[in-house]
Amino acid sequence: MSNADKIEGADAADWDAIEEATELLHEERFYEALVFLRDVIKANPKNAYAFHFLGVALYETGELEAARDAYRASVARAPQYLGARVALSHVLRQMGDTREALREGMAALAQVPGDPDALHSIGLTYLARDDKAAARKYLEAFLASGPEVEVAEEVRAMLVGEEMN
Numbered sequence: 001m002s003n004a005d006k007i008e009g010a011d012a013a014d015w016d017a018i019e020e021a022t023e024l025l026h027e028e029r030f031y032e033a034l035v036f037l038r039d040v041i042k043a044n045p046k047n048a049y050a051f052h053f054l055g056v057a058l059y060e061t062g063e064l065e066a067a068r069d070a071y072r073a074s075v076a077r078a079p080q081y082l083g084a085r086v087a088l089s090h091v092l093r094q095m096g097d098t099r100e101a102l103r104e105g106m107a108a109l110a111q112v113p114g115d116p117d118a119l120h121s122i123g124l125t126y127l128a129r130d131d132k133a134a135a136r137k138y139l140e141a142f143l144a145s146g147p148e149v150e151v152a153e154e155v156r157a158m159l160v161g162e163e164m165n
Helices: 012-026 030-043 048-060 064-077 082-094 098-111 116-128 132-144 149-160
Strands: none
Touching: 012 030, 012 048, 030 048, 048 064, 048 082, 064 082, 082 098, 082 116, 098 116, 116 132, 116 149, 132 149
């Protein structure tokens, strides 16, 4: 994980405590990461990074409700942690709670205006709500931010596909 994932002003010790877990996640060793992160949380239940990456591991193992709860715990401990808030927005949308997903996405966007990840999350949430005009607005803003090629192609396909006409 990059320094961009760090919480501004957070304790470096919290980041250091989860560094091995982020390597496990990068290697797609999700169950090992779960065990590691649970130990980190037992040692320091205030570590917002540990809860965020626990959410990542749980999401990757198909545990959406548990992932949602982990992301919520991360946001509760560090409301300014943009990555956790955007991840929470995505998982809420996938669980069908578009009202809360939109609330979290908008909170992320208010925190960092123009944030590409927040724009993407909001656009997908509006699409899930079948609000095509709003979805188009946020997804086009996302594309204007210069996202990675693969994600940009997916979004462009949505914009020209049946669901956006």
